[in-house]
Amino acid sequence: MADKKDDCKQGPSTKAVHGGEPRSKALDAITTPIAQTSTYTFANTQELCDHFEHRIERQEYGRYGNPTQRVAEEKLAALDCAEDGLLFSSGMAAITTTLFAMLSRGSHVVVTDDAYRRTRQFLNQTLRRYGVEVSTAPAGDYERIEEAVRPNTRLIFSESPTNPYNRVLDLEKLVAIAQKKRVKTIIDSTFATPINQRPIEFGVDLVIHSATKYLGGHNDLLAGAVVGSSALVSGIRDLQAITGAVPDPFAAYLLIRGVKTLALRVARQNQNAEAIADFLDAHPKVEVVHYPSLATHPEHEIAKRQMSGYGGVISFEVKGDIDATSRLVDACGIPRIAPSLGGVESLIEQPALMSFYELSTEERLQVGIKDNLVRYSVGVEDADDLVADLAQALDRV
Ligand SMILES: Cc1ncc(COP(=O)(O)O)c(C=O)c1O
Numbered sequence: 001m002a003d004k005k006d007d008c009k010q011g012p013s014t015k016a017v018h019g020g021e022p023r024s025k026a027l028d029a030i031t032t033p034i035a036q037t038s039t040y041t042f043a044n045t046q047e048l049c050d051h052f053e054h055r056i057e058r059q060e061y062g063r064y065g066n067p068t069q070r071v072a073e074e075k076l077a078a079l080d081c082a083e084d085g086l087l088f089s090s091g092m093a094a095i096t097t098t099l100f101a102m103l104s105r106g107s108h109v110v111v112t113d114d115a116y117r118r119t120r121q122f123l124n125q126t127l128r129r130y131g132v133e134v135s136t137a138p139a140g141d142y143e144r145i146e147e148a149v150r151p152n153t154r155l156i157f158s159e160s161p162t163n164p165y166n167r168v169l170d171l172e173k174l175v176a177i178a179q180k181k182r183v184k185t186i187i188d189s190t191f192a193t194p195i196n197q198r199p200i201e202f203g204v205d206l207v208i209h210s211a212t213k214y215l216g217g218h219n220d221l222l223a224g225a226v227v228g229s230s231a232l233v234s235g236i237r238d239l240q241a242i243t244g245a246v247p248d249p250f251a252a253y254l255l256i257r258g259v260k261t262l263a264l265r266v267a268r269q270n271q272n273a274e275a276i277a278d279f280l281d282a283h284p285k286v287e288v289v290h291y292p293s294l295a296t297h298p299e300h301e302i303a304k305r306q307m308s309g310y311g312g313v314i315s316f317e318v319k320g321d322i323d324a325t326s327r328l329v330d331a332c333g334i335p336r337i338a339p340s341l342g343g344v345e346s347l348i349e350q351p352a353l354m355s356f357y358e359l360s361t362e363e364r365l366q367v368g369i370k371d372n373l374v375r376y377s378v379g380v381e382d383a384d385d386l387v388a389d390l391a392q393a394l395d396r397v
Helices: 004-009 012-018 045-052 067-079 091-102 117-129 142-148 171-181 230-243 249-259 262-281 300-306 322-331 361-366 383-395
Strands: 084-088 108-112 133-137 153-159 184-188 206-210 224-228 286-290 313-318 347-349 373-377
Touching (some): 012 067, 067 224, 067 249, 084 091, 084 230, 091 230, 108 142, 117 133, 133 142, 262 313, 262 383, 322 373
Parallel strands (some): 108 153, 153 184
Antiparallel strands (some): 084 224
């Protein structure tokens, strides 16, 4: 494997292309081969014993690791400047396995209030059933976050930027609280990617990504990752070997391939999103735009300091009701209506009628989801085309 220290000195574009990849590969191929196998053979019993006694390094069985998966893990760890990484079958598999590994009956976790719906459900419903205590504190209110920490608190979990409102956590402040209280921090950095933000550099303990989004980047794979210290990641790996939420070798290959262009894609998505956010911000039919490049965003200054780009997801509220908002979504000619985000194709959705469909308006408001909210995941198309398309769609509202 490539030298980790060198990996960390290099720029993110170089790491995206070369990070984690051995210089010399099987058959002198330039691409990392797909080890499409579920199990690995031993020449004889001596080799088996050498493996279990750690005298040799090799694979054993697909649930315990795969060489293609390993290269993807090393690449993601390099990008986030982490010691180690672990790949999963989805972002939710990364989140659930990590939280199961870090928490136990009677322990307590503090989570911030804007987050992907399934993460909230896992924390507030599933983990509670297993006797884990969960407190929710407002993203951005550091007094409330600190007050929520109890003697049995093990960790503080937050997204940054958050889904769907793009709240940006002050990672320095969050880490200072966690260190004072001796608890661990986990940041779901899916929206930012390691190109725009590297929470490990701020002292965050573990970083999670839904690799389905920007890291894969082409809406053609599901994967998740956690990166952090070798000690923490190895405890999570031990649980993954039991629970089995492992990625397919082909998904790992697609991920490696996707990450090679991560820096280029994210730079373009940052640019496109800033242009669209400026257009929406000035539009009379738009109530408010939730995007951190805007001076009106509550954490604009934090984002400016902490991130090198503001990301590719814009949320905005249309001046109008649920139907007027649907008219806008339906009138868009370039972005496709779909869940997910981060790929090269622009996607648009109305969270009230996508992730939160089965809830009533009142139930949705309780979790902060307004009927007139739109989430736009900006792709790599031409900004002028995307803006012109939104302009004609807003005319129909
Ligand atoms: C911020 C965030 N984290 C985690 C996930 C879950 O990832 P996956 O769909 O790969 O399980 C999502 C999915 O939308 C997300 O937006």
